[in-house]
Amino acid sequence: MNLLRELFETLRAFVAAVGAVTLFLVRVLGQAPRALVRPGLIVDQVHNVGALSLVIIMTCGLFVGMVLGLQGYDLLQRFGSEDALGTGATLALLKELGPVVTALLFAGRAGTALASEIGLMRATDQLTAMEMMAVDPIRRVVAPRFLGGAIAVPLLTVIFISIGIFGVQLIGVQQFGVDTAAFWSQMRASVDMNDVLEGVIKGCVFGVACSLVAVYEGYTATPTPEGVGRATTRTVVISAVLTLILDYMLTAVML
Amino acid sequence: MTDASEADSIVEIRDVHYSVGDREIFSGLNMTVPRGRITAIMGPSGTGKTTLLRLITGQIKPDRGVILFDGHEVPRLKRRELYALRRRMGMLFQNGALLTDMDVFENVAFPLREHTDLPESLIRQIVLTKLQAVGLRGAVRLMPSELSGGMARRVALARAMATDPDLLIYDEPFAGLDPISMGMIVRLVRRMNNALGLTSIVVSHDVQELAELADMSYIISGGKVVAAGSFGELRAHNSQIVNQFLEGLPDGPVPFHYPAPDYYEQLLADREPETANTSTGTGS
Amino acid sequence: MRSTRAVEISTGLFVLLGFAALFFLVTQITNRDLSLNGGASYEVYAEFDNIGSLRPGAAVSMAGVTVGRVESIRFDQDIYKAVVRMRINSAYDRIPADSDASIMTSGLLGGQYVGLTPGGEDTYLADGDRIEFVQDALVLENLINQLVANFGRRDGRDDGSER
Numbered sequence: 001m002n003l004l005r006e007l008f009e010t011l012r013a014f015v016a017a018v019g020a021v022t023l024f025l026v027r028v029l030g031q032a033p034r035a036l037v038r039p040g041l042i043v044d045q046v047h048n049v050g051a052l053s054l055v056i057i058m059t060c061g062l063f064v065g066m067v068l069g070l071q072g073y074d075l076l077q078r079f080g081s082e083d084a085l086g087t088g089a090t091l092a093l094l095k096e097l098g099p100v101v102t103a104l105l106f107a108g109r110a111g112t113a114l115a116s117e118i119g120l121m122r123a124t125d126q127l128t129a130m131e132m133m134a135v136d137p138i139r140r141v142v143a144p145r146f147l148g149g150a151i152a153v154p155l156l157t158v159i160f161i162s163i164g165i166f167g168v169q170l171i172g173v174q175q176f177g178v179d180t181a182a183f184w185s186q187m188r189a190s191v192d193m194n195d196v197l198e199g200v201i202k203g204c205v206f207g208v209a210c211s212l213v214a215v216y217e218g219y220t221a222t223p224t225p226e227g228v229g230r231a232t233t234r235t236v237v238i239s240a241v242l243t244l245i246l247d248y249m250l251t252a253v254m255l
Numbered sequence: 256m257t258d259a260s261e262a263d264s265i266v267e268i269r270d271v272h273y274s275v276g277d278r279e280i281f282s283g284l285n286m287t288v289p290r291g292r293i294t295a296i297m298g299p300s301g302t303g304k305t306t307l308l309r310l311i312t313g314q315i316k317p318d319r320g321v322i323l324f325d326g327h328e329v330p331r332l333k334r335r336e337l338y339a340l341r342r343r344m345g346m347l348f349q350n351g352a353l354l355t356d357m358d359v360f361e362n363v364a365f366p367l368r369e370h371t372d373l374p375e376s377l378i379r380q381i382v383l384t385k386l387q388a389v390g391l392r393g394a395v396r397l398m399p400s401e402l403s404g405g406m407a408r409r410v411a412l413a414r415a416m417a418t419d420p421d422l423l424i425y426d427e428p429f430a431g432l433d434p435i436s437m438g439m440i441v442r443l444v445r446r447m448n449n450a451l452g453l454t455s456i457v458v459s460h461d462v463q464e465l466a467e468l469a470d471m472s473y474i475i476s477g478g479k480v481v482a483a484g485s486f487g488e489l490r491a492h493n494s495q496i497v498n499q500f501l502e503g504l505p506d507g508p509v510p511f512h513y514p515a516p517d518y519y520e521q522l523l524a525d526r527e528p529e530t531a532n533t534s535t536g537t538g539s
Numbered sequence: 540m541r542s543t544r545a546v547e548i549s550t551g552l553f554v555l556l557g558f559a560a561l562f563f564l565v566t567q568i569t570n571r572d573l574s575l576n577g578g579a580s581y582e583v584y585a586e587f588d589n590i591g592s593l594r595p596g597a598a599v600s601m602a603g604v605t606v607g608r609v610e611s612i613r614f615d616q617d618i619y620k621a622v623v624r625m626r627i628n629s630a631y632d633r634i635p636a637d638s639d640a641s642i643m644t645s646g647l648l649g650g651q652y653v654g655l656t657p658g659g660e661d662t663y664l665a666d667g668d669r670i671e672f673v674q675d676a677l678v679l680e681n682l683i684n685q686l687v688a689n690f691g692r693r694d695g696r697d698d699g700s701e702r
Contacts, residue, residue, distance in 0.1 A: 054556070
């Protein structure tokens with residue numbers, strides 16, 4: 001009986017959280033047009049979350065691509081189809097690894113930074129001070145960061161994928177001697193626009209989701225050092241879980 | 256309770272009730288803030304002084320009661336109207352609450368940039384004037400992290416003044432400052448008020464500084480105003496709590512001991528100490 | 540102001556890099572150059588008993604050069620055959636009318652495509668024409684069955700000779 005009540009409470013809290021996040025999203029989107037009036041603020045945030053994540057994204061993209069090259073080659077040469085390496089690895093990068101790994105890295109690098117930055121602004125009364133100066137912190141602080149993240153993630157995703165393909169090529173063609181022409185031509189023959197589109201769409205959705213989680217957790221953080229720390233941790237955990245769940249749903253829809 | 260004439264009050268609070276969960280913070284609070292004066296709000300820690308400021312500025316809504324700012328009923332305002340009203344209020348936070356990603360200049364310029372389309376040269380002029388008034392014109396390019404507590408508060412004061420508000424609210428402006436900085440802030444509060452003809456509300460528990468500063472004082476305790484008037488009147492007040500507060504006595508109506516079961520019994524008892532189930536005391 | 544410029548420059552670089560990557564993906568990874576949406580083209584069709592796993596969008600090639608794409612595939616209930624419509628680039632307007640279309644597989648795991656082998660007639664395929672000579676997709680199961688049957692026979696013989 002007690003367990004049942006606890007379960008019910010948890011469920012209720014979950015539903016309430018979903019509702020709160022949705023309302024928050026509506027509020028942020030409501031302020032987005034007014035935030036767009038000052039693109040400088042958004043540029044700053046694209047810089048903050050995007051340009052600063054660039055190095056880690058490129059490094060990871062290269063290594064993920066190289067691992068794909070090794071594993072893919074090992075797998076395919078058992079069937080004598082090494083030439084399909086380009087196709088297989090590219091599709092894996094485009095459709096899954098690129099968007100998902102980028103989103104996870106973004107959550108870890110930029111999402112936590114966003115959450116703790118906003119949480120600290122809350123803890124040090126900066127958000128309240130803005131409200132007292134009749135400046136809506138949702139418009140001035142949250143919306144630009146949200147939009148910056150939502151813009152940056154798809155861009156980071158395509159960069160990750162491109163570097164990843166380079167990594168695959170490095171291992172497959174340079175090291176194992178897969179025929180360059182076969183590598184590229186097979187890839188071109190079997191990858192089409194829809195596959196690229198799938199990757200980009202996933203990147204956009206994950207960007208919105210991870211940015212939203214980060215700014216929400218930061219904005220609603222308990223204004224104490226522990227509260228900010230907790231918000232940061234929750235940002236990573238929720239972003240990761242949400243990314244993978246969304247990934248399943250998007251894949252199911254788009255496949 | 257109020258001896259200032261109603262017509263000349265900028266903030267008026269009537270029978271305000273407010274509670275968080277089961278805890279009642281205000282139960283029938285009445286207060287009037289006279290225009291053009293410095294009003295002090297005092298009280299023991301945890302009596303909800305900051306909560307009161309949040310009520311006045313419309314950050315939270317009372318359960319019951321009326322809060323008027325210059326004739327506008329604050330809790331009933333729509334967001335837009337509330338923001339319009341807040342441009343006429345300036346607030347100084349305990350730690351200054353400067354925006355940490357901007358330097359001093361940009362912090363003071365912030366409300367101007369957000370609310371006006373003034374040309375850069377004019378903004379520069381206003382910002383420098385305000386900073387000159389708080390004696391920090393030389394610190395324009397410092398970041399908030401490079402400022403001392405007292406300097407941060409003076410910058411915050413310059414920022415609060417930037418849009419020339421009618422009402423300035425100081426939340427614990429003296430907390431944690433060395434005597435020199437404290438003296439500077441006291442002088443600034445007084446000078447701002449006299450020179451610019453604005454109204455000030457100072458929330459604090461630094462009795463000495465407030466005695467020097469305030470034209471009108473309120474002492475809040477137990478969710479109500481327990482005493483009001485000038486400092487002379489307060490000192491003549493014969494209620495215990497007022498005496499305890501003004502004299503800084505360790506024990507009195509605000510008890511030294513947090514509510515607990517009987518000490519003697521608890522020491523004698525063999526079992527684990529029970530959680531307090533007494534209902535005495537004024538609460539936290 | 541210098542820091543603002545630095546922000547703008549690195550953000551700009553980031554965004555441009557992103558678009559460059561997108562451009563790379565769109566142009567280099569996919570066979571966009573074969574999409575015939577823009578250029579002039581004509582349509583022919585062929586009827587197959589079995590198309591294997593041919594899909595719309597697959598390449599139509601001659602001598603290994605892609606000349607068009609599979610536009611649509613549908614099943615015709617009257618003749619119980621798959622009707623494959625192919626869009627051919629108008630640049631290739633001299634494909635003999637008696638050419639034959641066969642469904643081929645590129646590599647063991649590669650996708651399937653339609654290969655055209657030129658015939659000898661002087662008339663050429665034109666819009667709406669039907670390719671008469673077709674060769675169905677090789678169905679892997681059939682191949683394996685043949686293979687297993689062959690091996691089985693040979694193994695049997697080997698066993699016999701060894702004894």
